[in-house]
Amino acid sequence: MNAPTACILVVDDEPDLRTLYELTLLREGYRVETAASVQEAREQIKANRFDVVIADMRLPDGFGMELLQDLREQQRRERCVVMTAYGSAENAVEALRCGAFDYLTKPVDLRQFRSVVASAVQGTGGVVPVRRSGPSHGRQPSASIEPPPAAGAGAALERLIGASQAMCNVRQRVAKIARGMAPVLIHGESGTGKELVAQALHASSQRADGPLIAVNCGAIPENLLEAEFFGARKGSYTGAFQDRDGYFQAARGGTLFLDEIGDLPLVMQSKLLRAIQERSVRSLGSTQEETVDVRIVSATHRDLAADVRAGRFRQDLYYRLNVIEIVIPPLRERREDLPALCNALLQRIAQESGMPLPALTERALNAIAAHPLRGNVRELENLLHRAVALSDGQELQVDWPTAKASGATPDLPARTSQSQDPLARNNAGSTVPLPSDLQAWLDQHEREILVRALRESRFNRSATAVRLGISMRQIGYRIKRLNIAVPNDQEPPEPHGGID
Numbered sequence: 001m002n003a004p005t006a007c008i009l010v011v012d013d014e015p016d017l018r019t020l021y022e023l024t025l026l027r028e029g030y031r032v033e034t035a036a037s038v039q040e041a042r043e044q045i046k047a048n049r050f051d052v053v054i055a056d057m058r059l060p061d062g063f064g065m066e067l068l069q070d071l072r073e074q075q076r077r078e079r080c081v082v083m084t085a086y087g088s089a090e091n092a093v094e095a096l097r098c099g100a101f102d103y104l105t106k107p108v109d110l111r112q113f114r115s116v117v118a119s120a121v122q123g124t125g126g127v128v129p130v131r132r133s134g135p136s137h138g139r140q141p142s143a144s145i146e147p148p149p150a151a152g153a154g155a156a157l158e159r160l161i162g163a164s165q166a167m168c169n170v171r172q173r174v175a176k177i178a179r180g181m182a183p184v185l186i187h188g189e190s191g192t193g194k195e196l197v198a199q200a201l202h203a204s205s206q207r208a209d210g211p212l213i214a215v216n217c218g219a220i221p222e223n224l225l226e227a228e229f230f231g232a233r234k235g236s237y238t239g240a241f242q243d244r245d246g247y248f249q250a251a252r253g254g255t256l257f258l259d260e261i262g263d264l265p266l267v268m269q270s271k272l273l274r275a276i277q278e279r280s281v282r283s284l285g286s287t288q289e290e291t292v293d294v295r296i297v298s299a300t301h302r303d304l305a306a307d308v309r310a311g312r313f314r315q316d317l318y319y320r321l322n323v324i325e326i327v328i329p330p331l332r333e334r335r336e337d338l339p340a341l342c343n344a345l346l347q348r349i350a351q352e353s354g355m356p357l358p359a360l361t362e363r364a365l366n367a368i369a370a371h372p373l374r375g376n377v378r379e380l381e382n383l384l385h386r387a388v389a390l391s392d393g394q395e396l397q398v399d400w401p402t403a404k405a406s407g408a409t410p411d412l413p414a415r416t417s418q419s420q421d422p423l424a425r426n427n428a429g430s431t432v433p434l435p436s437d438l439q440a441w442l443d444q445h446e447r448e449i450l451v452r453a454l455r456e457s458r459f460n461r462s463a464t465a466v467r468l469g470i471s472m473r474q475i476g477y478r479i480k481r482l483n484i485a486v487p488n489d490q491e492p493p494e495p496h497g498g499i500d
Contacts, residue, residue, distance in 0.1 A: 006051040006121040007031040011041040011067065012083070013060050021054065024110055025117065038062035042070065045078070052120045054081045054104075057091055065095060072099050079120040083108065096182035096323045105277070112279050115293045119181065122206045153178075156203035159196050161344050162337030166329040170197065177324050178204035183276070185261075185321050186299040188328030190466045191378030194299035195259060197326060201297055202255040210254025215247050218263030218472035219461075225268045227284045230275070236285025248281045251294040261321065262302035262313060263473055273317040296321065331376040338369055338380075345381050346396070349388050358388060358396040367398040375463050382458060447482045450475075459486055 008025050012018045013036050025032045033048065035041040038061050045053070045067070053071065055064030068080045079101040084091045092103040101120045104113060160171050177184065178201050186194045195214060202212040220228050227237070231246035247256060264272065275281045276296055280289040298321045307313035331337075342360050350357040364387070373379050383398075391397040435441035449468070457463035465475045479486065 005029055005031055007033065007048070008117065008121075009033050009035065009041065009044055009048075009050045009053045009078075011035045011038075011053065011055040011059065011064065013037060013056065021108075021113070024113060028114060028117075030117075030121075036060075038064075038066055041067055045070070045076070050078045052081060052101075052117060053078050054083065054117070057082055057084045057095070065098065068095065068098055068100055081116055081120055090319070093319055093323055096180075099180075100182075102181040105279075109280070109291055112291050112293070115291075116181075119206060119293070153200075153204040153208065156196075156200040160193065160200055161340050162334055163340065164329075164334040164337050166334050167337060170326060170328060171200075173326055174200045175204055177201070177326075179206055180324075181295055182323045183296040183298070183321050184324045184326060185304075186297065186326045186328065187304075188299070188301060189330045189376055190301045190462055191376035192328040192330060193377055194301075194328060195257065197328060198255070198257040198259075198297045198299065202257075205255070205295070207254050207295060211251055212255045212257060213247050213251040214257040214259060216259050216472065218260040219476055222265055222268075225264070226271060229268075229272065230281040231283035231286075233283050233285035236283075240285070243283075246281065246283065248275060248292045248294060249290070251292075253293055254295070256294045256296055258296065258298040260300060260472060261298040262300040262304055262307060263471060266312075266314065269314045269317050273314060273320060276317075276320050331373050331380065335369060339365060341377060341380060342368065342384065345377075345384050346388070349381075349385055353388065355388060356394075358391045359394055361395050364396040364398040375466055378460065378463050382460065382463060385458065443482060446478065447484065450478055450482065451484055454479075454484070454486070 008030050010018060010021045010025070010032060011034070012021065015036075018034050018036065022032050022034055033044055033050070035044050036059075038059050041053070041055065044050075053067060055067050057064045064080075064082050068082065070076075071078050071080055080099070081102050081104060082092070082095045082100050083104045083106055084095070085106050092105070095103055102116050104116060157171050157174065160167060160174070162168075174197060184201060186197050188194050198214070199212065202208060215228075227240075227246065229246050229248060231249050232240050232244055234240055234242050275292075278289075279293070280291045282289045304313050304318050304322070308315045308318050331341075339360070342365065346357055346360060349355075368380070368383065371383065373383075375382070384396075387396050387398050450464075453464045453467055454461075457467065461472060461475050465472050468475075470478075478484075
């Protein structure tokens with residue numbers, strides 16, 4: 001016996017729009033009921049069970065948010081999609097924070113309307129009808145009575161290692177919010193595992209079958225940002241020999257992860273805000289906008305609220321991205337997770353290197369625990385790589401120099417080191433000769449410092465940036481300017497649709 005088709009309740013006080021939505025959904029194969037007011041909708045909800053409730057924000061006798069609150073208080077299974085007037089961004093954000101599955105902006109784009117409804121229906125376990133003819137709009141979700149757990153969701157959550165209360169809270173929050181569409185902002189220091197949390201969110205959502213496109217916002221040259229994000233048409237700039245998609249188009253039906261969102265320049269922030277609000281993008285060189293169905297997950301190690309106050313980050317974009325926040329604690333605040341983290345990282349290192357797994361002794365663990373680990377899990381992994389390489393027995397050999405254990409970096413020239421200053425006086429009182437080419441002298445010393453830091457971090461640019469106190473964008477700029485050769489197997493992957 002076939003499962004019943006999903007049933008939708010449409011609540012709108014405008015008869016023409018209500019009819020348009022009803023006909024659109026009927027053509028898709030759904031069963032549809034309608035209501036013109038909050039009271040009518042409550043009567044329908046009391047008498048029937050629905051998969052999705054689509055409600056206008058403003059109704060003659062109240063607000064669509066009241067229906068959302070009713071559904072939550074009654075612990076109903078229906079997912080609620082609210083419709084807001086153009087420009088009412090704060091209403092949409094508030095609805096998402098209150099538990100709405102998604103929102104639509106009036107005038108509603110019917111392609112987006114069908115896509116949002118299909119995503120909402122799939123999340124409730126309803127059956128999404130498959131169109132017999134005509135183009136497909138958005139991703140076709142699987143039809144089932146109960147939504148099966150997303151493939152890989154358990155494994156993705158297990159990668160968030162740690163039995164501390166802080167990490168348990170992170171996993172619980174990920175599992176709770178994964179199946180919605182509300183934008184998520186992941187906040188944590190560099191090296192805490194923000195991308196792992198984004199992967200767990202995606203794998204636990206109904207979008208798990210779609211793509212997860214990860215973008216490092218600080219690694220893209222500013223003049224290429226628009227083309228990388230929104231795509232470009234043939235001939236739109238020198239070297240554009242063919243049409244190509246951007247990150248938004250590549251992430252259709254899935255999740256777009258914007259890492260280090262705080263590094264985006266202000267001009268690009270305004271364009272990103274419009275794309276998120278309108279759910280559509282215009283490729284470079286195109287006159288037409290195209291609808292994109294993506295969920296936005298972003299991450300930062302910066303204090304974006306402080307950046308907003310300082311004028312470095314747009315307030316409206318901040319509120320759009322920070323609908324739901326996940327805070328990842330630094331490793332120093334959950335040191336009880338060190339044994340589990342070390343064991344998991346050692347197993348991965350042994351598997352990748354093909355070397356036998358050395359035993360993690362109590363002595364080695366104590367030595368690791370004494371380290372400040374300012375680079376968090378990423379630094380811990382680098383330290384374990386080094387320990388495995390230096391171990392010549394069955395036990396892990398952890399011998400940190402005393403200066404390193406205290407957090408100092410004596411092997412890198414100090415910024416204020418007098419011995420490196422060409423103007424400093426030696427013991428005899430005479431001055432060191434001035435360089436004949438100051439820029440070349442500065443470049444040489446800057447290059448030596450950067451090469452040494454890159455090598456010690458195994459050419460991990462993020463860890464290098466943290467250690468030297470500069471941004472990812474500055475690291476990339478200096479590597480290029482100083483012509484530093486990066487091993488091929490250590491180079492970061494080329495961004496999707498990169499421009500030659």
